[in-house]
Amino acid sequence: MKLNRRQFIKSTAAATAATALQGFPFIRSAAAADTVKVGILHSLTGTVAIAEASVVDAEKLAIEEINAAGGVMGRKIELITEDGASDWPTFAEKARKLLERDKVATIFGCYTSASRKAVLPVMERYKGLLYYPTYYEGLEMSPNIMYTAQEGTQSAIASLDWLYKNRGKTFYLIGSDYIWPRTMNKIANLHLKKIGAKVVGESYYPLGSIEFASEINKIKAAKPDVIWSTVVGGSNVAFYKQMQAAGISSKNQALCAMAVSEEEASGIGAENLEGFMSCMGYFQSVKNPANAKFVKAFKAKYGANRVIGDTMECGYISVYLWKMAAEKAGSFDVPKVVAASSDLAMDAPEGKIKFHGNNHHLWKHARIGTFRKDGQIDMIYESPLIEPNPFPKI
Amino acid sequence: MTPEILAMQAFNGLSLFTILVLMALGLAIVFGLMGVINMAHGELMAMGAYTTYATSLLFEKLMPGLMPVYFLVGILLAFAVTFAFGFALERGLIRFLYHRPLDTMLATWGLSLILQQAFRHIFGPKEVGVPTVSWLQGAWSPAFLPDAQFPLSRIFIVMLALLVSFGVYMLLFRTRWGLKIRAVTQNRAMSGAAGINTERVDAFTFALGCGLAGIAGSSFTMLASTGPVTGQQYVVDTFIVVVFGGVESLLGTILSAAIIGQLQSTFEYLMTGSMAKASILLLVIVALYFRPNGLFASKVRR
Structure with a gap:
């Protein structure tokens, strides 16, 4: 497009005026009055x-x-x-x-x-x-x-207390390698020590890791009563599929996932999750x-x-x-x-x-449930309302 | 360490080795033989995985009775789809970028982003569940080691990697096509002068590399997730294996996969996953410092 000088001035002036108009406060508030x-x-x-x-x-x-x-x-x-x-x-x-x-x-x-x-x-x-x-x-x-x-303590402490009482005394902590799993496991380590449980393994994998075979062997060697997992995202798919293939299922191993909700179940394959536990504040089946x-x-x-x-x-x-x-x-x-x-x-x-x-x-409540075949969760424990404590002294 | 764990650990090393071989063979051809740095290689694997997923949906709907064999069909289809895509890609994009490695990197990286977003639009942002066929579920426990479990899916991948490697070897060294491919990659001008249609060889070679990526992606649906960013999980390891082995040598790629696979599974047993990964990368850096062309670089005049 070719512009001569007059057209240029005209269009610039119009644009400036439009910008200025938008800036006028009364026009704004007129539009904002009912929204x-x-x-x-x-x-x-x-x-x-x-x-x-x-x-x-x-x-x-x-x-x-x-x-x-x-x-x-x-x-x-x-x-x-x-x-x-x-x-x-x-x-x-x-x-x-x-x-x-x-x-x-x-x-x-x-x-x-x-x-x-x-x-x-x-x-x-x-x-x-x-x-x-x-x-x-x-x-x-x-x-x-x-x-x-x-926040961390609301799910971590409630789930660990329940697992310790109902599923066993030795824990294996596995998580993805970033701030949330690291902090959760810090809380877990301190709290488990306080209640007298034993941590028999702790391991972290980079986000997006897809190879868990050696970790699964370590778990088999350590024979924990409970696996407490803070693995997140796509790694979970690999983790559960490979455990299933290596013969670890809910029939012979208690596992509580802290970051697997109903939403992730379809990608992981509900058949790989069936019977494993999940700890969340909310389940769709509430x-x-x-x-x-x-x-x-x-x-x-x-x-x-x-x-x-x-x-x-x-x-x-x-x-x-x-x-x-x-x-x-x-x-x-x-x-x-x-x-x-x-x-x-x-x-x-x-x-x-x-x-x-x-x-x-x-x-909030903390809830623990077990995965069903269809990816939904059956609740097996509901805590009373837990006070939030974002800066815990454990 | 009990003998069971020892046996399973040894098997893990073997399994990881074959996984890496499957991942890297396609890239070794595209990058090693042709010199194309294809940043979208991971997305081609994802494309193979999604093709397998689509096949499973198709079988489930049309012929649920044949579900047990869908996976074999899925692998073949994955190869076909990625081969065709690779062919079109070479004709439509890559061939204009030979001898411009930086531009190729940029273009294929852009392509990888486009493909990721395309997967997101077609299949949704969530990971999709690709069913593992019944005969590959579970594990094999040999009679002499009843407590050891060797996952059937991994045994299948070991066999598949052997088969694919053998196939690639036969193709490259025992057929006329292979002869042409090797001729073109060694000396393009002379091959052209000798009457070889180098453009067709280029397209075919590139498509073959892409098709191998498709096979890899398809078989990994048994082990890992299938989602829009799945390719990103594979591509780094793939490049490491190829570069570590020496870019121009297929045998180097396989040996490098063996070394990295064994080391990684051993390290992962001895320390946490993150530390194992970091140690491997460190070792690779040190090795490349002393042997910049990779461990098994062929000695050629430049």
């Missing part, structure tokens, strides 16, 4: 998209339900979705964009601890609010983050009216063959917890929403839960 903007920030592409895409589905379902019921304080939720692309700097950049440019009232997002750690300084600097829906290692409490899944409603709504929206795992439920309740806190505070102002969250209780699909008075985490 409230929130952000979703998860990986939709890249390696972690496997897990995060379905959390987004659950969060969107909650937003849709809330909008259908009239919104938050009469304002419909306007959703802005950003892709963190499994890349931590991208997470930080998109968080800044959501806070600075879109001025969202809150963000639901992050999955890995690495992405949360990248986003944290941005949240604190721009005074944003993040609801984080993944079970994680603890050792963190930001004034700008609400943690809606289990029986109460709130969960029945949630599961029904989710399947109606996304298809009958979809399954729901712990993180998805935590993402779903995050949206409701934010709504309840905002309504209690009568404001979308971050400090007021945070203050209103203290001791906030909810009748969630995972049961009655509530926020801790001051540490931004939830009082």
Whole structure:
């Protein structure tokens, strides 16, 4: 295209005017009066998209339900979705964009601890609010983050106590090699020592490892009563398939997986998992009216063959917890929403839960169940509500 | 250490060796013989794995009675699909990039990202469950060592690797095609002058390397996951084996796989998985420091 000088000036002036108009505050608030903007920030592409895409589905379902019921304080939720692309700097950049440019009232997002750690300084600097829906290692409490899944001790200690009482005295710890399994096993080592159990092996594999044959021989040589696994992601498929092939199954070995939910079961092959235990805050098979409603709504929206795992439920309740806190505070102002969250209780699909008075985490149940042939989990133990303790002294 | 564990550990070494051979043979041809650094090699393995998955779905739906043999068909189909894809890839992209190794790397890396995203769109972001056929489930316990278990899936892979290596050897050294391939890779200009259609040989050789990747990916569905990023789990090990063995030598690739396989399974028994991996990489670095062309580089004039 050829531009002469007059046309150039004209078009530039028009563009400038358009930009300036957008910036005018009254136009913004006119549009914002009947909606409230929130952000979703998860990986939709890249390696972690496997897990995060379905959390987004659950969060969107909650937003849709809330909008259908009239919104938050009469304002419909306007959703802005950003892709963190499994890349931590991208997470930080998109968080800044959501806070600075879109001025969202809150963000639901992050999955890995690495992405949360990248986003944290941005949240604190721009005074944003993040609801984080993944079970994680603890050792963190930001004034700008609400943690809606289990921190390390909530799942670790409850499961170890139960396993020690019901399955045996010697433990073999195996995990992927990054912060969550390492911290979980640190907690486990200290706690097992305290209760008198014995750790007969501890091993870590790089993320994405696909060769476990030698590890399986080590396990056979050590003969532990219980394998306590914090292996995550694609490695799990290799781990369980190879154990099955080498003759280790639930018939001759107790195993409790700390990071395998119903969602991962189909990829691993339910036949390789059958009978092994999983410890989570939520199972799809939990029986109460709130969960029945949630599961029904989710399947109606996304298809009958979809399954729901712990993180998805935590993402779903995050949206409701934010709504309840905002309504209690009568404001979308971050400090007021945070203050209103203290001791906030909810009748969630995972049961009655509530926020801790001051540490931004939830009082939660820990649940242990065994995998069925169809990949669902039959619950065999449910703890009472456990106080969140992100900075444990063990 | 009990004799059972010792036997199983020795078998693990053998198993890992054959896994690495299967992984690396295709790349040894593409990278070693042709000099193409194909960063999408892992994704071709994933393509083989997904083809096997699609075959299992097809059999389940159309002829559930023949489920026990689906896996053999799946392996053949995986070879066919990746061979065809490799052929098209060479004709459509790679042939414009010979003698431009950096551009090839960039282009094939881009291709690997495109393929990953394509898998994600077609098969979903989650790992898919590829069923292991009933006759390869479980383990074999020999009468003299009743407590030892040798997984049938791994025994199958050992046999498959032997078969494939033998096939590649026969093809390269006992057929006219093999003669042409070796001629072209040694001296392109002279081969052309002698009347060999070098372009067709290039396309065929590249496609063969890709097809071998497909076979590898297909058989690994028994051991590991099948997902959009599956290829990434394989590609690093594959390159290590080929580079460590000496890029231009197929025999070097096989010996290097044997060494790395044995060392890795031994190290993994003695220390944690992460430390074993790190130690292997360290050893490879040291070895390459003293022998930059790999352990078994053929001595050629340059």
